Amino acid sequence: MKRYAYYPGCSLETMACEYDVSFRNLCGQLGIALEEMRDWFCCGAGMLGNLSPLLGLATPLKNLALAHENGFGQVVAPCSACYSQFKRAAHELAEHPELRTQLEEVIEYPLDHSVEVLHPLEMLERELEGRALKVEADLGHLRVACYYGCLLTRPPKVVNFDDCEDPRSMDRLLERVGVATVNWTRKTYCCGAFYAMVNPSKVLELTRDILEDAAAAGANALAVACPVCHLNLDARQPEVNQAYGTDFSLPVFYFTQLLGHALGVPAEGLGLWRHVVDPQPLLGAGAAPVRA
Amino acid sequence: MAQLAIAGEASFLAHLQTVSPNACFQCNRCTAGCPLAAAMDLTPAEVVHYLLLGDREPVLQSQSIWACVHCETCTARCPQQVDISKLFHLARAMAWRTGRVAPDQAIATYFASFIENLYIYGRAAELPLTVICKLKSENYLQDFVLGLRLISRGRLNFLNIPRGAAHYRRLYERVRQQEAQIA
Numbered sequence: 001m002k003r004y005a006y007y008p009g010c011s012l013e014t015m016a017c018e019y020d021v022s023f024r025n026l027c028g029q030l031g032i033a034l035e036e037m038r039d040w041f042c043c044g045a046g047m048l049g050n051l052s053p054l055l056g057l058a059t060p061l062k063n064l065a066l067a068h069e070n071g072f073g074q075v076v077a078p079c080s081a082c083y084s085q086f087k088r089a090a091h092e093l094a095e096h097p098e099l100r101t102q103l104e105e106v107i108e109y110p111l112d113h114s115v116e117v118l119h120p121l122e123m124l125e126r127e128l129e130g131r132a133l134k135v136e137a138d139l140g141h142l143r144v145a146c147y148y149g150c151l152l153t154r155p156p157k158v159v160n161f162d163d164c165e166d167p168r169s170m171d172r173l174l175e176r177v178g179v180a181t182v183n184w185t186r187k188t189y190c191c192g193a194f195y196a197m198v199n200p201s202k203v204l205e206l207t208r209d210i211l212e213d214a215a216a217a218g219a220n221a222l223a224v225a226c227p228v229c230h231l232n233l234d235a236r237q238p239e240v241n242q243a244y245g246t247d248f249s250l251p252v253f254y255f256t257q258l259l260g261h262a263l264g265v266p267a268e269g270l271g272l273w274r275h276v277v278d279p280q281p282l283l284g285a286g287a288a289p290v291r292a
Numbered sequence: 293m294a295q296l297a298i299a300g301e302a303s304f305l306a307h308l309q310t311v312s313p314n315a316c317f318q319c320n321r322c323t324a325g326c327p328l329a330a331a332m333d334l335t336p337a338e339v340v341h342y343l344l345l346g347d348r349e350p351v352l353q354s355q356s357i358w359a360c361v362h363c364e365t366c367t368a369r370c371p372q373q374v375d376i377s378k379l380f381h382l383a384r385a386m387a388w389r390t391g392r393v394a395p396d397q398a399i400a401t402y403f404a405s406f407i408e409n410l411y412i413y414g415r416a417a418e419l420p421l422t423v424i425c426k427l428k429s430e431n432y433l434q435d436f437v438l439g440l441r442l443i444s445r446g447r448l449n450f451l452n453i454p455r456g457a458a459h460y461r462r463l464y465e466r467v468r469q470q471e472a473q474i475a
Contacts, residue, residue: 010416041456154364190363198398
């Protein structure tokens, strides 16, 4: 059986622990072998390049080297920022082969190998292709706006993930377990990410636009694939309502929670209680109309 | 030879060559799609134009390079394949390395806190990181309620002390040595 190296990333240990637990349990349910990498450390999250471009590239490459050293050919990274750091480093190395010697020297590992980096969306689509799925919970009352955010899809020549302006892979996976998804325009608009640390009002504005667009398209929930998107859309939703006088009450799921719920992962294995906007009534009680 | 250090002006220029801002014909698509353009003093297209003219100072002193969150919309949409997001990253590193960061630049405080935090823990320890960043930038109450919400849901805690510092510190020191040689 194929083994995937699992690189959870820092956020999945704390802020996004429900993404971590639901992904692990989903893989368990599907019989996919995930093995957490030993000794992994932060990918740099794009922050290290501000201080040193060399450190910014070496950090993800060293993590991939650790995976390779432990016999893995594929690494699964659920956080969009980690995913993008890995992809970016591999891309820079391929574009600028003259950097190889210098990078090999600092990471103390030859760069003659390639480790494939996958987002869970890519890995699951691949694993589930042609496979019959046993849907155990009816989620037919959901109308989900799939939000892909930035780093998962852009820039296309670096990440090479789906269609960068109109990605569909999350929609396809959710539709396979009976979840209806909506067509909407802001699926790859930026939520402002870490700019919230210094200028929350700008982020609230961007977040409101996203929530408003999802609601206008008829969604009663959102699905995301990134811890920072989740933080801004879910945990800051009360602040959006306060700042703009809106009354959004849109649950924001990690797509792994919806897939897990539909495929029979017990509720306690999905971390739903950790959300700020409680998604449990919507999942449990059938159609519950949310602000249109 | 292209080496990845940014301490010197020469290596900054070498980097700019690889990103080739001179392919830009000012269609302004980068600016049109930028979610943070409203928080910038120079638009992304103006930043690219200054760099094309070799006039780096206005860029290095701008607010713009600190407002970019690297959503990559500009880079994805540029018809000339200019990696605008990377130009912002390089300009920010250059500004930082040459002491041009304004003291009240709160996002720079966040970056510095993040990097210090990483040296200690090897992974981003989100609660200590946030607390330190808020204290340093004297934003004591901002996001206080949000923090409480996350703590009460077990999503931020002081008990989770990450591991992984050994590999990271070794890498960090090796990078520093390399950069000292190049500079």
